[in-house]
Each structure stands twice: as C-alpha cells, then as structure tokens.
Amino acid sequence: MLSVKRISDRYQQQAVDVLSSLLRFRTVGDSSTVYHEAVSYLDKTARQMGLTSQIMYPSTSRPLLVIKLDGQSKETLLLLSHLDVAPVSNDSHWQYPPFGGYLAKDAIWGRGAVDCKGLVVVWLTILRWLQEYRKRLKTSIIFLVTTDEELGTGDSLRWVVERISTKKYISCALNEGGGYPIQFGQKSFLTCQVGEKGHSLFFTTEQDKIKKIEPKKRDKVIHLSQPLSAVSHHLVKILLPPLFTQVSPRLLTAILSWQQRNSPQQLDLTQLFFHQAIIHSGQDSLSLDFRFLPDNMRSIEETHQNLQNRLRLQGIRWILQHCSPSTSSPIHHSLYHCIHTTINSICPQFNVIPHITPGYSDSRVLRLMGIPVFGFFPLITGTPITNIHSDDEHLKTSDLYYAIEILLEIILRVTSTPTAGLL
Numbered sequence: 001m002l003s004v005k006r007i008s009d010r011y012q013q014q015a016v017d018v019l020s021s022l023l024r025f026r027t028v029g030d031s032s033t034v035y036h037e038a039v040s041y042l043d044k045t046a047r048q049m050g051l052t053s054q055i056m057y058p059s060t061s062r063p064l065l066v067i068k069l070d071g072q073s074k075e076t077l078l079l080l081s082h083l084d085v086a087p088v089s090n091d092s093h094w095q096y097p098p099f100g101g102y103l104a105k106d107a108i109w110g111r112g113a114v115d116c117k118g119l120v121v122v123w124l125t126i127l128r129w130l131q132e133y134r135k136r137l138k139t140s141i142i143f144l145v146t147t148d149e150e151l152g153t154g155d156s157l158r159w160v161v162e163r164i165s166t167k168k169y170i171s172c173a174l175n176e177g178g179g180y181p182i183q184f185g186q187k188s189f190l191t192c193q194v195g196e197k198g199h200s201l202f203f204t205t206e207q208d209k210i211k212k213i214e215p216k217k218r219d220k221v222i223h224l225s226q227p228l229s230a231v232s233h234h235l236v237k238i239l240l241p242p243l244f245t246q247v248s249p250r251l252l253t254a255i256l257s258w259q260q261r262n263s264p265q266q267l268d269l270t271q272l273f274f275h276q277a278i279i280h281s282g283q284d285s286l287s288l289d290f291r292f293l294p295d296n297m298r299s300i301e302e303t304h305q306n307l308q309n310r311l312r313l314q315g316i317r318w319i320l321q322h323c324s325p326s327t328s329s330p331i332h333h334s335l336y337h338c339i340h341t342t343i344n345s346i347c348p349q350f351n352v353i354p355h356i357t358p359g360y361s362d363s364r365v366l367r368l369m370g371i372p373v374f375g376f377f378p379l380i381t382g383t384p385i386t387n388i389h390s391d392d393e394h395l396k397t398s399d400l401y402y403a404i405e406i407l408l409e410i411i412l413r414v415t416s417t418p419t420a421g422l423l
Contacts, residue, residue, distance in 0.1 A: 001380065002405055004346045011125055012401050016108060018045060019121040019400065023101035023110030027083050027147065032061035035147045038083050039063045042120070042145060049128040058148075058159040065145040066160065069127055071137035074166050077414055078142050078173035078371070080157070080362060081119040082149035085112035086389040093391045106397055107383070113395040115388045116176050119377050120145055122400070126408045139415040140166070146362065154365035161369065170371055172335045174407070175363045177375025178355055180385050183263035184239050184256065191355040192339055193375025194231055195294050195328030196364050197271065200304060202288040202318035209316045210286050217311065218281045223274040224310055225249040229293055231354045232272055234331050238353055249273035265385060271358045275307060288318060291358055294328040324360060327367035335374055335414060342410045347380065378406045 025038035039055055046053040046067050053067045062084075088098045088111050096102040096109040103109075112118075123143050130137065142164065146156040161167055177193030204210065228236065228245060236245050239256060247255075253269045260266050270276070271291075280287040292303055300323065308314060329336070331354050340352045355375075363373040379385070379399045387393040 001349075002346050002402060003348075004405060004409055006408060007125070007129065007401065007404050011129060011404070012397075015121050015125045015400055015404060016103060016397060018124065019108050019113070019118060019395070020101035020103060020110075022083070022117045022120065023108065023112060024099055025083070026099045027112070028085050028087050030061065035061065035083070036063055039065050039145070039147065042083070042124070046124060046127075049124070050131050051127055056160060056163075058156040062147045062156055064147060064156050064160060067124075067127060067143040067145075069130060069137070069141040069143075071140040071415060073138055074140060074169040075138075076140045076142055076166055076170045077411070078144065078170050078366070079123045080144055080146075080173055080175040080366075080373075081116045081123060082146045082362070083112070083117060083120065084147045084150045085115065085117070086150055089391075095392055098393070103397075107394040108397065108400070109392070109394040111393055113393050114377075114379070114383060114385065115393070116149070118395045118400060118403075119176055122377070122403050122407055125404050126411060129408060130411075135412070137415040139171075140169075141411070141415065142166075142170075149362050152360065154362050157362045157365045158369075161366070172333065173363070173366050173371055173373040174335070174410075175361065175373050175375050176377050177357055177361055177363060179376045179378035179403070180265055181350070181380055181382060182260060182265060182267055182353070184259040188350050189238075189353045190343060190350045190376075190378055190380065191267070192336065192352050193357055193363070194331055194336065194354045195356045195367075196326065196360040197356060197358050198290070198292045198294075198300065198303075198326030199322070199324045199360070200290040200292070200300075200320065201322040202290075202304075202320055203285050204288075204316050204318050205285045206317055207284070213279065213286065213313070218279045218286075220278065222277045222279075222311065223270055224277060224307060225274055226293065226295070228273070229295070229328075229356075231294070231328065231331060231356055235272065235353050235355075238351065264382060267355070268358070272356055276358075277307060277311060279311075287321075288313070292326055293356060294326040300325050324364070325368070327360075327364040328356070329367060329372040329374060333372050333374075335372065338410055338413050339374060339376055342406065342413060343378075346409055347378075347406065350380065376407070376410075378403050380406075
C-alpha cells in the first residue's frame with residue numbers, strides 16, 4: 001500500500017506493546033495518581049530508547065512530558081499529543097475492557113487508542129528511529145505530551161510553550177484532527193485539519209423579548225451560509241470542476257453528499273459550509289449557541305453581531321457566557337504542502353483535502369499564539385473514527401504501522417530543509 005518502508009518489525013512490535021501498556025492507564029477525570037504513573041512510564045520508555053525527556057508540572061495533578069531531538073538549527077517542529085482520554089459510560093458495553101489494551105482482531109482496543117495515545121506512540125516511535133539511525137536533521141523537534149486536552153482549556157500547552165527557551169523558533173506543528181479516509185465518487189482522500197470552528201454561548205432573561213422569538217427557531221440547528229472561505233474554496237476546487245466554486249453552499253452540500261454516499265466515513269459538509277446556531281429554550285431564559293467558521297474579514301464581535309442580525313435577534317440584550325474564537329492555518333504553508341506531496345508520492349491512491357472541524361483541540365492554542373498547526377494522523381486502512389469518545393474504540397495495527405511510516409516520511413522531508421512558511 002505504501003511505496004516506502006523504513007520501520008522494521010522490531011519497531012512495529014514495540015509500538016504495539018507500548019500502546020497496549022498506555023491503554024491500561026485509566027487516564028480519565030481527576031485521577032492525578034494515574035496521570036503521574038502514565039507520564040512516568042512514558043518518560044522511562046523514552047529514556048530507554050535513548051531520548052532526552054523531561055517531566056514538567058503545569059499543575060500538581062496534571063504533569064506533562066517534553067521530549068527533544070536537536071537538529072542543526074534552532075528552528076523547531078512541534079509534535080503534539082495527549083494521554084488524557086474521554087470518559088467511558090459503561091465498561092460492559094465494550095467487546096474488550098476499555099482499559100485493557102487488548103490486541104485482538106488485528107487491532108489494539110481501549111479508550112484512547114485513536115484519541116490520542118495511538119498518536120503518542122507514533123511520535124515516540126519516529127523519534128526513536130531518528131535517534132537510533134543518527135539522522136542529521138536541519139530542524140529540531142520537540143514532542144509535547146499533555147494530560148488535560150480533553151478539558152478543552154489548553155492550559156498545560158500554553159504554559160509549557162511559554163517556557164520553551166526556543167519558543168520563537170517554533171515554525172509549525174503536527175497534531176491530531178485529520179488523516180481520516182473519505183471517498184468522493186471513485187476518488188479517495190485523506191483529511192488534513194487546518195482549522196477549527198469557533199464557539200460562543202450567550203443567554204438572556206428578557207422575558208418580554210423572549211416571547212417574541214418564533215417557536216420554529218427554537219431548539220433546532222439553524223444553518224447560516226456564508227461566502228466560501230479559503231479552505232472551502234480549495235476543497236471545492238479539488239472535488240469539483242472550477243465553476244462549482246460559484247454555487248451556493250446548500251447546493252454544494254447536496255452535490256458532495258451524493259458523491260460521498262458510498263464512503264464508509266463521511267464529512268459533515270454542513271460543518272464546512274455553514275455557521276450553525278441553536279436557540280435553547282429554558283423556563284426563564286434563552287441561550288444562543290453559535291458555532292462559526294473562520295472569517296478573516298470580521299472580528300469576533302462583528303461575527304456575533306452579523307449572526308444575531310441574520311437570526312433577527314436584534315434589540316435583545318445577550319450576555320456572553322463563553323467564547324472561543326475560530327482558528328485556521330494557511331493552506332499554502334510549506335508543511336501542508338509537504339503532507340500533500342508526501343501522500344502523492346508514497347500513497348498515490350489518496351489525495352489530501354483540507355478540513356475544518358466543529359470541535360476544538362489544543363491546536364487552537366498554538367494557532368492563537370501564531371503557530372501554524374496541521375492535524376494529520378493518517379488511518380488509511382479505515383480504523384473507524386465513529387468509535388472515538390464512544391464504545392469499542394480501537395486502532396487497527398495496520399493503521400498504526402502505516403501512520404508511523406507516513407508521518408516519518410513527512411518529518412524527514414520537513415526537517416531536511418528549513419520550513420520557510422508560506423509558499
């Protein structure tokens with residue numbers, strides 16, 4: 001399936017063993033003891049591989065791990081992943097225990113196999129290979145493993161990046177969020193996450209004005225179209241003839257939905273082409289929940305006002321309860337180009353398409369700090385992403401092996417030449 005193979009069976013077996021071990025740590029909720037045990041295990045494993053690692057403490061309950069590999073210059077590529085995982089609602093609903101790390105049916109089973117302990121093991125294996133084979137890299141590499149990503153605050157990542165002595169030399173980063181296979185018609189693609197929607201939550205208690213809001217607007221998702229963003233425009237140009245960039249978002253959604261109807265995993269196209277709003281009814285109040293696409297033409301305040309105007313909610317005093325801005329990385333960046341060309345070179349049955357995700361990860365923290373981030377954990381043999389945050393999460397061993405090969409090739413290409421930025 002790949003035209004390159006650098007990783008030996010010995011590396012592959014160790015990757016499976018380390019992932020199985022990591023999955024046995026119940027790193028969920030506020031189990032501070034387990035986080036320390038998991039990070040200590042990873043630190044010990046990294047040191048046994050000959051890597052330079054350090055445990056740091058943004059808080060007493062949530063340690064993190066920093067692994068460095070020096071290159072010939074201070075310019076730095078950042079690799080991200082996390083050890084904390086989503087909760088498990090009921091262990092008995094799983095085919096195999098969610099914190100057992102079982103190897104069965106050609107897959108490793110457990111909460112966090114895909115999100116995101118699998119990627120931890122991918123980065124660790126790649127760094128071990130680079131260290132063992134003494135590859136002289138022009139670019140340095142820092143691998144950060146956090147334990148609070150699922151909280152959504154980004155506190156640990158923000159804390160550690162501010163303390164990295166070479167922070168100003170961080171040129172770009174690779175993280176989770178993309179790499180999922182999608183089929184449009186007869187063509188196969190891998191997503192690359194280049195941005196995340198923003199999220200704002202408002203509420204009001206103005207009873208007289210609440211009564212005037214039409215019932216049909218309440219408690220349902222309202223899709224609000226906008227002109228195609230740079231990401232959506234690029235996506236449409238890849239998937240359809242050029243004239244379709246002038247077509248309305250609703251028609252594009254219908255056309256592309258039909259094209260991907262036979263794809264085992266599908267893009268939520270409404271998330272790519274529309275802002276979304278939900279007006280939640282309460283007994284004495286209303287809340288207004290916005291999920292909005294990146295828009296470099298408007299400030300976040302202007303975006304809020306524009307969305308409220310389009311919903312005809314002017315004149316209501318909305319109180320802002322939560323706001324997380326949308327973020328995006330430029331699709332003309334050299335790292336995105338490297339991902340694209342590497343896939344075309346070693347895995348030509350796939351092409352790469354940019355993707356904006358509705359939820360947010362630690363990538364937004366770096367983007368808000370001015371560091372371009374691209375989410376790419378390639379699962380080319382079809383590990384189901386629907387099991388993430390759900391029952392029976394697992395990672396196919398073939399996807400683990402291929403992800404190591406693909407991301408190693410990308411990193412070799414990125415670190416062999418300075419990552420200049422925009423092309």
